[in-house]
Amino acid sequence: MPQTLSSLRTQLIQLTEEVRRLREIFLERPPMVPGSLYTLRRRCGKPNCRCAEGHLHATEVLSYRGGPRARNITLRPEHLHAVKQGTDAYRRFRQARAQLVKLHRQMIEVIDRIETERVRQGNEKFRTLQTKAPRSKSQPKPKAKAHAKAKAHR
Numbered sequence: 475m476p477q478t479l480s481s482l483r484t485q486l487i488q489l490t491e492e493v494r495r496l497r498e499i500f501l502e503r504p505p506m507v508p509g510s511l512y513t514l515r516r517r518c519g520k521p522n523c524r525c526a527e528g529h530l531h532a533t534e535v536l537s538y539r540g541g542p543r544a545r546n547i548t549l550r551p552e553h554l555h556a557v558k559q560g561t562d563a564y565r566r567f568r569q570a571r572a573q574l575v576k577l578h579r580q581m582i583e584v585i586d587r588i589e590t591e592r593v594r595q596g597n598e599k600f601r602t603l604q605t606k607a608p609r610s611k612s613q614p615k616p617k618a619k620a621h622a623k624a625k626a627h628r
């Protein structure tokens with residue numbers, strides 16, 4: 475059974491609302507950092523260091539993907555917070571973009587179904603206006619066509 479026009483309209487409105495919510499993410503202001511953070515844990519190699527007993531040194535590293543190839547940048551603790559804000563904002567932005575692509579695809583689908591349904595309704599409504607609607611795809615006779623045209627111009 476085809477979906478009703480009203481449920482398709484509701485779907486279109488809901489999709490539009492979701493797009494509006496995503497728009498807020500694109501309008502945010504923080505500078506973005508294309509990359510992600512990870513913690514590198516390692517031993518320094520000094521035999522007397524605490525890392526030799528398993529307490530590894532932790533370094534925050536930015537895997538930066540803004541260039542032609544990814545590179546790893548060691549971060550100083552005082553920069554960590556600001557860089558994290560930048561990578562968080564970037565991740566949010568990219569996820570929202572992917573979601574927007576999906577939503578637009580869904581919107582086109584719903585719009586196409588609305589078109590189908592409204593054209594079907596149009597065919598139903600105006601069926602009675604057609605005298606002897608041809609059942610096949612054969613062309614109407616030129617004479618009949620001319621007649622219909624003359625009628626329309628009256």
Ligand SMILES: [Zn+2]
Nearest residue numbers: 517518523525
């Ligand atoms: Zn060490």
